[in-house]
Amino acid sequence: HHMRRMEESQPKKQRVVRSIGTHSGTFHCDEALACFLLHLTTKYANAEITRSRDSAILSKMDIVVDVGGVYSIDKQRFDHHQRGFVQTFDKNHETKLSSAGLVYKHFGLEIIRNVCKCSDEIASVLFLKLYESFIEGIDGIDNGIPQYTTDVLPNYQIGTDLSSRVSRLNPPWNESGQDIGALFRKAMDLTGSEFLDRLNYYHKSWLPAREIV
Template sequence: MIIATHSGKFHADDVWAVAVLELIFPGCTLIRTRDPELIRQADFAVDVGGIWDPQTGRFDHHQKGFAGARQSGVVYASAGLVWRTHGPRCVALIAEIHAGHAITEEQARDMAYAIDADLVQYLDMSDTGAAKNAPGGYGLSAVISGFNPTWLDEQHAGSVEAAEELRQTQFRRGMEFMTDILINAVKYRVGALHAADQVRNAELLENGRLLFLQNSAMPWATIVRNEMPNVLFVLSYSIAEQRYMLHTVPAAQDSFEARKDLPAVWAGLQDAELAAATGVPDAVFCHNGRFIAAARSFEGALQMARLALLD
């Protein structure tokens, strides 16, 4: 299969769109051109060609009269157009191949919608001018733009052909970077999906105020915050660090405010100082922000949890 997109400077929306198609249809030939005949012959035309027709693989948004937009009003660019059509299939493939779990069509659609809301729409907003560098000067759109060769690079290339070959190489580098971001976005959501039941069925201690999880890497905050109003702390084992972690529970999404903080006298202490303050010989550290602490043993972390509940 052949994917055609425009030559010259590339942007995050066309890089994302081509990366998605490459994941679904591996081994495609990528051509970067503005030649109408080459575009016509391609199986997919992304961000070029003046046509939006998913049935024929056409995903451009520059044509006069284009009015494609999300229900939220955010206008589509090529990233969103390709994602709207192929996002769920891409998510399902990544879930199976890279996360090792098959998901249902409904789950794939829900994840694709969430990724659009969290990420893809901002690529479109940047491309259409709705946001300068959504979401910020070092947001993904700006980072991908930085993969373009500079004028010095082009000057050193020595010819138009060499400069375009360099740009093709950089486009591919941008695709690899974008592919990693997409795969990680899906893997995180698949992990959260499969962690939910384990969090719901985890052991409750201290009259339901402490939740114990076998793996600290498991995402738990949303379930605990939304479904477990009595849980004040989460105790878990960090396989990577081989110690037990004591976490506060966020009071709201994207907030550092906790339902209950760790004791103020623990803030910023480590090892012997924290052991003296807590009476727990194997206490390791307490973050200065008082939202996480650690001990080397389960018994030590549990003792710290009990002290925190009493504080």
């Protein structure tokens, strides 16, 4: 007995694999991007993703996005569906955050520094720019917030936005047997590559041009 206890108290050799939880079923642009963004952080870089609506499973996760009805930085819980949730990016923005915006708000600066290897000053300029030009639209669509304050009827519809493209990655209602986990990873890659493209553009092209003006 004594021997075994000694062995158990030895520090384990393998690295701790952290876990990210999000909801199962139909996936959306916001949590696909939220999961991709978490993989760009130092803490959650190699975290495994579990898709579930079972609270017993979710409670074991290190971080949970877009499900669970809780927003708490201390507990690393980032849902936006609960009644009374009114978080926005900052006091100058009125769009309610989705899980993408929540993760971006708390991890975005670190992610930009990790990806761009830039100064804090440049990172904070890119942080705001990327929120306004990319993330805020995803937050708005996911929360069903109209883009215009009046009820103008649009003259045409736009189906090429990222949220629509992610929706179409879900398996068709009349087709069973598709690996939804693999499709979700496709959605993460799609939203993630768009995020990185934008970040790269603002860092390499927009920022230098802005300094010339």
